[in-house]
Amino acid sequence: QVQLKESGPGLVQPSQTLSLTCTVSGFSLTSYSVHWVRQHSGKSLEWMGRMWSDGDTSYNSAFTSRLSISRDTSKSQVFLKMNSLQTEDTGTYYCASLWFAYWGQGTLVTVSS
Amino acid sequence: DIQMTQSPSSLPASLGDRVTITCRASQDIGNYLRWFQQKPGKSPRLMIYGATNLAAGVPSRFSGSRSGSDYSLTINSLESEDMAIYYCLQHNEYPYTFGAGTKLELK
Numbered sequence: 001q002v003q004l005k006e007s008g009p010g011l012v013q014p015s016q017t018l019s020l021t022c023t024v025s026g027f028s029l030t031s032y033s034v035h036w037v038r039q040h041s042g043k044s045l046e047w048m049g050r051m052w053s054d055g056d057t058s059y060n061s062a063f064t065s066r067l068s069i070s071r072d073t074s075k076s077q078v079f080l081k082m083n084s085l086q087t088e089d090t091g092t093y094y095c096a097s098l099w100f101a102y103w104g105q106g107t108l109v110t111v112s113s
Numbered sequence: 114d115i116q117m118t119q120s121p122s123s124l125p126a127s128l129g130d131r132v133t134i135t136c137r138a139s140q141d142i143g144n145y146l147r148w149f150q151q152k153p154g155k156s157p158r159l160m161i162y163g164a165t166n167l168a169a170g171v172p173s174r175f176s177g178s179r180s181g182s183d184y185s186l187t188i189n190s191l192e193s194e195d196m197a198i199y200y201c202l203q204h205n206e207y208p209y210t211f212g213a214g215t216k217l218e219l220k
Contacts, residue, residue, distance in 0.1 A: 035209075037157075045157065045200055047209035060208035094156060100147060100194060100202065103156035105129075 002026035004034075004095050004104035011110050012085050019111060020080040022095030029053065029071055032097050034078045036069065039106070040091040051078050085111045115140045115203050119212030125220040126191055134186045134215045138200035141182070145197075145205035148177060148186045152197045160199075161186060193219075 008020035022034060029051070036048040049059040049069050058067050068081045078095060091108040116139040120182070126132045143160055144164040147159035161177035161191045174189040188195055196219060201212040 044213045045202075045211040047202075047211070060205055062208065096157075099159075099162065100149070100157075100204075101159045101162075103158075105155055 002098060002102045004097060004102055006093060006104045008093075008106040008107055008109065009083055010108060010113065012089075013071060013113050014086055014111055015057050016085055017081060017083040018085050018089070019109075020093055022078040022080070022096075022104060024076045024078070024095075024097065027098065029076060029078065032096045032099075033094055034071075035100065036078075036080050037093065037094045037096055038089075038091050043091075045064075046101075048080070048083045114208055115142060115210050117201055117203055117210050117212040119201055119215055120214060122213065123214055125218055127220045128187060128191055128193060130191045131187065131189050132191060132217065133188075134199050134201075134211045134217075136184045136203075136204055138182045138184070140206070142203040142205035144179065145200045146177075146179070146184045147204065149200045149202065150195075150197045151200065152195045157200065182220070188217075191217075 003025045005023050012018050018019045033050045033052050038046045051069050051071050066083045071078045090111045092108050093101050094106045096103040118137045141169050146164040148161035150160050151157045160171050164179045165177045176187050178185045199216045200214050
Protein backbone atom coordinates (compact mmCIF):
# COMPACT_ATOMS: atom_id res chain seq x y z
CA GLN A 1 0.00 0.00 0.00
CA VAL A 2 0.99 3.63 -0.38
CA GLN A 3 3.21 4.94 2.38
CA LEU A 4 5.36 7.99 2.93
CA LYS A 5 7.76 8.49 5.79
CA GLU A 6 9.77 11.54 6.69
CA SER A 7 13.11 11.33 8.43
CA GLY A 8 15.71 13.80 9.56
CA PRO A 9 17.27 15.49 12.58
CA GLY A 10 14.89 16.63 15.25
CA LEU A 11 17.12 19.52 16.26
CA VAL A 12 18.93 21.99 14.05
CA GLN A 13 21.00 24.95 15.14
CA PRO A 14 20.13 28.43 13.92
CA SER A 15 21.77 29.40 10.62
CA GLN A 16 22.39 25.74 9.79
CA THR A 17 20.88 23.65 6.99
CA LEU A 18 17.92 21.32 7.38
CA SER A 19 17.99 18.06 5.46
CA LEU A 20 14.90 15.86 5.38
CA THR A 21 14.15 12.67 3.50
CA CYS A 22 10.76 11.39 2.39
CA THR A 23 10.85 7.67 1.64
CA VAL A 24 7.88 6.40 -0.32
CA SER A 25 6.52 2.98 -1.11
CA GLY A 26 3.56 1.63 -3.02
CA PHE A 27 3.97 4.02 -5.93
CA SER A 28 6.65 5.35 -8.22
CA LEU A 29 8.18 8.82 -7.98
CA THR A 30 8.13 8.88 -11.78
CA SER A 31 4.33 8.67 -11.72
CA TYR A 32 3.30 11.10 -8.98
CA SER A 33 4.45 14.38 -7.50
CA VAL A 34 5.59 14.65 -3.91
CA HIS A 35 4.86 17.80 -1.94
CA TRP A 36 6.44 19.22 1.19
CA VAL A 37 4.16 20.96 3.68
CA ARG A 38 5.10 22.62 6.94
CA GLN A 39 3.00 23.23 10.05
CA HIS A 40 3.99 25.46 12.93
CA SER A 41 2.75 24.17 16.27
CA GLY A 42 -0.93 24.91 16.66
CA LYS A 43 -1.00 26.73 13.34
CA SER A 44 -2.19 26.17 9.81
CA LEU A 45 -0.40 24.38 7.01
CA GLU A 46 2.08 25.93 4.60
CA TRP A 47 2.89 24.49 1.18
CA MET A 48 6.62 24.60 0.56
CA GLY A 49 7.17 22.98 -2.80
CA ARG A 50 6.87 19.90 -4.94
CA MET A 51 8.91 17.40 -6.88
CA TRP A 52 7.12 16.60 -10.11
CA SER A 53 7.02 13.12 -11.55
CA ASP A 54 9.31 14.23 -14.38
CA GLY A 55 11.92 15.54 -11.96
CA ASP A 56 11.01 19.21 -12.25
CA THR A 57 10.44 21.25 -9.12
CA SER A 58 8.15 24.08 -8.02
CA TYR A 59 8.65 26.18 -4.94
CA ASN A 60 6.78 28.57 -2.73
CA SER A 61 8.44 31.91 -3.38
CA ALA A 62 8.51 32.48 0.37
CA PHE A 63 11.24 29.81 0.49
CA THR A 64 12.76 29.99 -2.99
CA SER A 65 16.10 31.46 -2.06
CA ARG A 66 16.89 28.83 0.58
CA LEU A 67 14.84 25.76 -0.33
CA SER A 68 15.88 22.89 -2.58
CA ILE A 69 13.98 19.70 -3.37
CA SER A 70 15.62 16.75 -5.10
CA ARG A 71 15.10 13.02 -5.42
CA ASP A 72 16.68 9.61 -5.90
CA THR A 73 14.21 7.51 -7.82
CA SER A 74 16.26 4.33 -7.33
CA LYS A 75 15.76 4.67 -3.59
CA SER A 76 12.21 6.08 -3.81
CA GLN A 77 13.33 9.09 -1.84
CA VAL A 78 12.64 12.80 -2.08
CA PHE A 79 14.87 15.25 -0.27
CA LEU A 80 14.27 18.67 1.20
CA LYS A 81 17.14 20.98 1.99
CA MET A 82 16.62 24.39 3.48
CA ASN A 83 19.43 26.63 4.60
CA SER A 84 19.77 29.58 6.95
CA LEU A 85 17.33 28.11 9.43
CA GLN A 86 15.82 30.39 12.06
CA THR A 87 13.70 29.68 15.11
CA GLU A 88 10.57 30.45 13.11
CA ASP A 89 11.35 27.40 10.95
CA THR A 90 10.49 25.21 13.92
CA GLY A 91 7.55 22.99 13.08
CA THR A 92 6.36 19.68 11.73
CA TYR A 93 7.35 18.89 8.18
CA TYR A 94 5.21 16.58 6.07
CA CYS A 95 5.59 15.02 2.67
CA ALA A 96 2.43 14.17 0.76
CA SER A 97 1.57 12.62 -2.57
CA LEU A 98 -1.13 11.32 -4.88
CA TRP A 99 -2.68 14.76 -4.86
CA PHE A 100 -2.52 15.01 -1.07
CA ALA A 101 -4.45 11.78 -0.58
CA TYR A 102 -1.48 10.29 1.25
CA TRP A 103 0.71 11.92 3.87
CA GLY A 104 3.66 10.90 5.95
CA GLN A 105 3.38 10.99 9.72
CA GLY A 106 5.42 14.19 9.82
CA THR A 107 8.73 14.95 11.45
CA LEU A 108 9.16 17.62 14.11
CA VAL A 109 12.06 19.95 13.54
CA THR A 110 13.19 22.29 16.30
CA VAL A 111 15.55 25.11 15.50
CA SER A 112 17.44 26.00 18.63
CA SER A 113 20.95 26.46 19.92
CA ASP B 114 -0.64 34.84 -3.46
CA ILE B 115 -4.23 33.61 -3.34
CA GLN B 116 -5.74 34.14 0.10
CA MET B 117 -8.12 31.53 1.42
CA THR B 118 -10.29 33.14 4.08
CA GLN B 119 -11.76 30.38 6.19
CA SER B 120 -14.63 30.79 8.62
CA PRO B 121 -15.47 30.31 11.35
CA SER B 122 -12.20 29.75 13.17
CA SER B 123 -14.02 27.86 15.89
CA LEU B 124 -17.32 26.02 15.65
CA PRO B 125 -18.99 24.60 18.77
CA ALA B 126 -21.61 22.05 17.79
CA SER B 127 -23.64 19.19 19.21
CA LEU B 128 -23.77 15.60 18.09
CA GLY B 129 -26.32 15.20 15.32
CA ASP B 130 -25.98 18.83 14.18
CA ARG B 131 -25.48 19.89 10.59
CA VAL B 132 -22.48 22.20 10.30
CA THR B 133 -20.92 24.18 7.47
CA ILE B 134 -17.40 25.56 7.10
CA THR B 135 -16.56 28.04 4.38
CA CYS B 136 -13.46 29.17 2.49
CA ARG B 137 -13.51 32.23 0.30
CA ALA B 138 -10.86 32.52 -2.39
CA SER B 139 -9.35 35.93 -3.17
CA GLN B 140 -9.01 34.97 -6.84
CA ASP B 141 -10.58 32.47 -9.18
CA ILE B 142 -9.44 28.96 -8.37
CA GLY B 143 -12.02 27.04 -10.37
CA ASN B 144 -12.71 23.80 -8.59
CA TYR B 145 -9.11 23.31 -7.48
CA LEU B 146 -10.11 23.13 -3.85
CA ARG B 147 -9.55 20.37 -1.33
CA TRP B 148 -10.68 19.89 2.23
CA PHE B 149 -8.67 18.16 4.95
CA GLN B 150 -9.42 16.93 8.42
CA GLN B 151 -6.68 16.92 11.03
CA LYS B 152 -6.88 15.39 14.49
CA PRO B 153 -4.37 16.15 17.26
CA GLY B 154 -0.99 14.59 16.61
CA LYS B 155 -2.09 13.22 13.25
CA SER B 156 -1.42 14.05 9.62
CA PRO B 157 -4.09 15.78 7.55
CA ARG B 158 -6.64 13.50 5.90
CA LEU B 159 -8.09 14.33 2.51
CA MET B 160 -11.89 14.61 2.72
CA ILE B 161 -13.00 16.41 -0.45
CA TYR B 162 -11.30 17.02 -3.79
CA GLY B 163 -12.36 19.04 -6.81
CA ALA B 164 -14.51 21.12 -4.44
CA THR B 165 -17.35 18.62 -4.43
CA ASN B 166 -15.98 15.09 -4.69
CA LEU B 167 -15.82 12.78 -1.70
CA ALA B 168 -12.39 11.19 -1.18
CA ALA B 169 -12.12 7.44 -0.82
CA GLY B 170 -13.33 6.10 2.49
CA VAL B 171 -14.91 9.36 3.65
CA PRO B 172 -18.40 8.98 5.15
CA SER B 173 -21.28 10.22 3.04
CA ARG B 174 -22.34 12.71 5.74
CA PHE B 175 -19.51 14.91 4.41
CA SER B 176 -20.12 16.99 1.32
CA GLY B 177 -18.52 19.89 -0.52
CA SER B 178 -20.10 22.67 -2.53
CA ARG B 179 -19.22 25.87 -4.34
CA SER B 180 -20.99 29.16 -4.83
CA GLY B 181 -18.87 31.57 -6.80
CA SER B 182 -15.67 32.10 -4.83
CA ASP B 183 -17.13 30.52 -1.69
CA TYR B 184 -16.38 26.88 -1.03
CA SER B 185 -18.13 24.99 1.72
CA LEU B 186 -17.70 21.78 3.62
CA THR B 187 -20.88 20.47 5.21
CA ILE B 188 -21.16 17.67 7.73
CA ASN B 189 -24.62 16.25 8.24
CA SER B 190 -25.50 14.56 11.51
CA LEU B 191 -22.27 15.30 13.34
CA GLU B 192 -20.55 12.39 15.07
CA SER B 193 -17.96 12.47 17.84
CA GLU B 194 -15.23 11.26 15.47
CA ASP B 195 -15.73 14.40 13.36
CA MET B 196 -14.28 16.65 16.06
CA ALA B 197 -11.10 17.94 14.48
CA ILE B 198 -9.61 20.90 12.67
CA TYR B 199 -10.59 21.33 9.05
CA TYR B 200 -8.51 23.09 6.41
CA CYS B 201 -9.16 24.07 2.82
CA LEU B 202 -6.41 24.11 0.20
CA GLN B 203 -6.37 25.84 -3.17
CA HIS B 204 -4.11 24.20 -5.73
CA ASN B 205 -4.98 26.26 -8.76
CA GLU B 206 -2.00 28.57 -8.58
CA TYR B 207 1.40 28.64 -6.93
CA PRO B 208 1.98 28.94 -4.13
CA TYR B 209 -0.72 26.56 -3.04
CA THR B 210 -2.37 28.06 0.02
CA PHE B 211 -4.35 26.69 2.93
CA GLY B 212 -7.08 28.29 4.95
CA ALA B 213 -6.35 29.12 8.58
CA GLY B 214 -8.42 26.22 9.83
CA THR B 215 -11.71 25.66 11.62
CA LYS B 216 -11.72 23.88 14.95
CA LEU B 217 -14.87 21.83 15.29
CA GLU B 218 -15.61 21.04 18.92
CA LEU B 219 -18.42 19.77 21.08
CA LYS B 220 -20.69 22.41 22.52
